[in-house]
Amino acid sequence: MAILVVDDSRLYRNIIKNVLAERNMADEGILDAGDGSEALSILLEREDISLLLVDWNMPKMNGLDLVKKIREMDRYKTMPIVMITSEAARYNVMEALKAGVSDYVVKPITGRILGNKIDAFLQR
Numbered sequence: 001m002a003i004l005v006v007d008d009s010r011l012y013r014n015i016i017k018n019v020l021a022e023r024n025m026a027d028e029g030i031l032d033a034g035d036g037s038e039a040l041s042i043l044l045e046r047e048d049i050s051l052l053l054v055d056w057n058m059p060k061m062n063g064l065d066l067v068k069k070i071r072e073m074d075r076y077k078t079m080p081i082v083m084i085t086s087e088a089a090r091y092n093v094m095e096a097l098k099a100g101v102s103d104y105v106v107k108p109i110t111g112r113i114l115g116n117k118i119d120a121f122l123q124r
């Protein structure tokens with residue numbers, strides 16, 4: 001089982017990866033990408049991604065477009081997707097949920113809040 005972390009900020013990728021590491025997720029099970037198109041390549045190439053943590057604002061392909069694209073694929077119809085973003089407006093949350101995001105975390109994140117969300121999906 002692998003988890004894909006997508007954010008154009010290396011700092012945020014590292015923060016998220018640290019939260020995952022604290023939950024004893026093996027390092028080799030955590031992949032990361034710096035934009036939506038890089039993430040899409042990984043998702044097309046691998047079949048073991050079971051949780052996607054994705055930023056909204058990124059170059060090339062943003063998180064919302066990535067979510068819309070992968071939700072059209074049979075194998076990613078039900079994969080949990082958590083959007084982690086500074087877009088906190090109610091309108092944004094609604095748009096993301098409509099696109100197929102499973103849960104939404106507003107930056108700045110705390111390890112505890114993100115950890116609780118991740119735990120909920122990993123236990124399913």
Ligand SMILES: [Mg+2]
Binds near residue numbers: 057
């Ligand atoms: Mg960003």
